[in-house]
Amino acid sequence: MTGKRxxxxxxxxxxxxxxxxxxxxxxxxxxxxxxxxxxxATAAPTPDAAALFEIEWxxxxxxxxxxxxxxxTFGGSAGRNYRPIVxxxxxxxxxxxxxxxxxxxxxxxxxxxxxxxxxxxVDIMYGGASSVNTRMIPANxxxxxxxxxxxxxxxxxxxxxxxxxxxxxxxxKYIFTFAASASPMTLGxxxxxxxxxxxxxxxxxxxxxxLDPKWKGQIVSLAPGSGGAGGTYYTAFVHPGIGTDWIDGxxxxxxxVTFVDDRRFIADGVAKGKFAMAIGSALRDLDALGELxxxxxxxxxxxxxxxxxxxxxxxxxxxIVTKRPNPNxxxxxxxxxxxxxGQTLMHTLVEVDPDPTLRLDITDFGVTPKEFLRVEGQxxxxxxxxxxxxxxxxxxxxxAAAVYAANR
Numbered sequence: 315m316t317g318k319r320x321x322x323x324x325x326x327x328x329x330x331x332x333x334x335x336x337x338x339x340x341x342x343x344x345x346x347x348x349x350x351x352x353x354x355a356t357a358a359p360t361p362d363a364a365a366l367f368e369i370e371w372x373x374x375x376x377x378x379x380x381x382x383x384x385x386x387t388f389g390g391s392a393g394r395n396y397r398p399i400v401x402x403x404x405x406x407x408x409x410x411x412x413x414x415x416x417x418x419x420x421x422x423x424x425x426x427x428x429x430x431x432x433x434x435x436v437d438i439m440y441g442g443a444s445s446v447n448t449r450m451i452p453a454n455x456x457x458x459x460x461x462x463x464x465x466x467x468x469x470x471x472x473x474x475x476x477x478x479x480x481x482x483x484x485x486x487k488y489i490f491t492f493a494a495s496a497s498p499m500t501l502g503x504x505x506x507x508x509x510x511x512x513x514x515x516x517x518x519x520x521x522x523x524x525l526d527p528k529w530k531g532q533i534v535s536l537a538p539g540s541g542g543a544g545g546t547y548y549t550a551f552v553h554p555g556i557g558t559d560w561i562d563g564x565x566x567x568x569x570x571v572t573f574v575d576d577r578r579f580i581a582d583g584v585a586k587g588k589f590a591m592a593i594g595s596a597l598r599d600l601d602a603l604g605e606l607x608x609x610x611x612x613x614x615x616x617x618x619x620x621x622x623x624x625x626x627x628x629x630x631x632x633x634i635v636t637k638r639p640n641p642n643x644x645x646x647x648x649x650x651x652x653x654x655x656g657q658t659l660m661h662t663l664v665e666v667d668p669d670p671t672l673r674l675d676i677t678d679f680g681v682t683p684k685e686f687l688r689v690e691g692q693x694x695x696x697x698x699x700x701x702x703x704x705x706x707x708x709x710x711x712x713x714a715a716a717v718y719a720a721n722r
Contacts, residue, residue: 367466374464374649375407377642383410384643387425389418389441389628391598395666396440399659403650409643418442418628419540422449425635429455434637437644440628443482443698444544446489447707450633457636458487465649467675475672475688482631482698484705490632491699492652493660493669494625495686499553499695501546502594502624503613504601509590520618521556524593525563530570532590534580537573538565538714544707545626545698546594551710552703553695555619558713564593565717573718584610598629598666601683614685623688623696630669 361369378384388396393415404411414421418441425436426449439446450456460479463469471478480491501521509532517523524533536543550556550564564571572589574580577596583589584600585608592600597612604610625631632651638644650656657671661680670679670687679687688694697703 364466367464370464374642374646378640378646379408381409381640381643383412384438384640384647385412385414385436385638386438386647387414387421387436387440389416389421389439391666392440392628395629395664395668396660398663398665399656402659402663403647403656407646407650409646419445422446426450426453426455429453429637434635434639436635437638437640438647439633439635440631441633442544442628443489443626443631443704444548444707444711446631446633447483447704448711451483451485451488455636456488457634457638459490459632459634459648460487462634462645462648463652464645465653467654468649468652473673473675475674480625480672480696480699481701482625482704484701484707486701488633490648490652491625491630491672492632492657493630493671494623494696494698495669496621496623496688496692496694497612497686498614498616499549499619499622500613500615500617501549502597503591504584504597504604504610505591505613506584506587506589507609507611508587515613515615518613518615518617521550522560522563524591525560525569527568529590530568531572533569533593534572534574534583534589534591534595535564535593536577536580536595537575538711538718540575543594544711544714545624547714548626548707548710549622549624549697551713552697552706553619561714562717565714565721567721601667612685621692621694623694623698625669625696625698627669629666 386400393413397413400411400413403409414436421439421441422445425439428435446456459481467473474480480494481487482489482491499521501524503524505515535546538544538547547561550560551558563569571593572583577599580592580596581599581603584592585603587609600610601612604612632648634644634648654673654675657673657676658678660668660671661676661682662678664680667682667686668680670682
């Protein structure tokens with residue numbers, strides 16, 4: 315009886331197993347617990363660009379403070395103009411600025427002589443484009459500026475005139491142009507109002523009118539090759555409506571222009587009536603005397619040669635010296651100087667009229683004369699930054715020097 319029951323149970327169990335198999339179940343498997351879906355993974359937060367910049371900026375400040383100082387040269391009026399801003403920067407970041415002022419050409423001589431001797435003592439230079447293009451760049455004395463720029467306000471080129479950064483060298487990387495004055499194409503002519511009448515001013519329709527024989531012996535100018543003189547001859551050389559004919563006439567014995575190397579002599583000569591006008595020379599000194607009551611005015615009249623942006627002076631151009639002693643302090647300075655804060659102070663914390671910054675987000679131009687500001691919608695020649703034209707700067711200087719020497 316027992317065997318029959320066991321057999322019956324075995325048969326029943328087998329039939330039950332077959333039933334379960336037919337239904338897709340494994341009668342011998344241990345039931346698996348129901349899995350709880352894991353919570354969705356939360357990605358680690360990624361620092362945004364602003365936060366990353368703040369970290370980099372703080373590290374740069376600390377590195378600059380560790381260096382302790384920065385050495386800068388300022389040619390022409392940039393020394394007295396920018397000294398208060400340099401002092402503000404030094405206090406803000408805890409770095410001691412060392413400034414050397416004087417002639418831009420003298421600074422170029424100094425730096426090149428030091429580098430030949432294997433000494434690299436200067437970080438940043440502000441000076442005219444002529445000496446930099448003809449002497450410093452060929453001597454590999456400078457580093458490109460762009461690789462040092464990290465500040466969001468600086469590298470965003472939409473914040474700059476023309477939607478780009480501007481350079482005053484053919485390779486477009488060594489002489490950063492941060493400011494430029496807008497003016498009619500008059501080659502920087504300033505005149506004595508006692509000697510040049512309103513009728514004379516009315517009669518000026520072209521820069522070629524400056525070559526009228528009536529002005530023989532009454533014009534003073536920096537000699538070709540003098541620091542700051544190159545811009546006049548370069549502009550005339552590359553301008554499609556001026557050219558070498560004007561240079562030949564201006565340097566000819568027939569016009570009898572007085573050529574000197576002394577800006578003070580030029581300013582005093584025009585102010586005291588020794589000369590009727592100055593061309594492309596000592597513009598800041600002449601304008602300063604005019605503001606003090608001297609009978610001096612700039613020729614602010616649209617001539618047929620059009621409008622121009624001018625940026626060849628030490629007030630407008632910055633270069634970075636190679637193998638500089640304070641690389642972090644110089645990087646900090648360059649980025650801060652080109653930022654909105656730095657360029658605003660360039661206008662509001664100065665004694666001499668600065669040229670208008672090429673930044674588009676500056677609203678306070680301080681003491682900059684309104685006639686130097688760009689006019690919305692007006693087109694300008696910008697000879698100081700066009701790479702095809704700046705490549706001719708050395709050629710222009712050589713041409714003017716040769717004509718000058720031939721006539722002396």
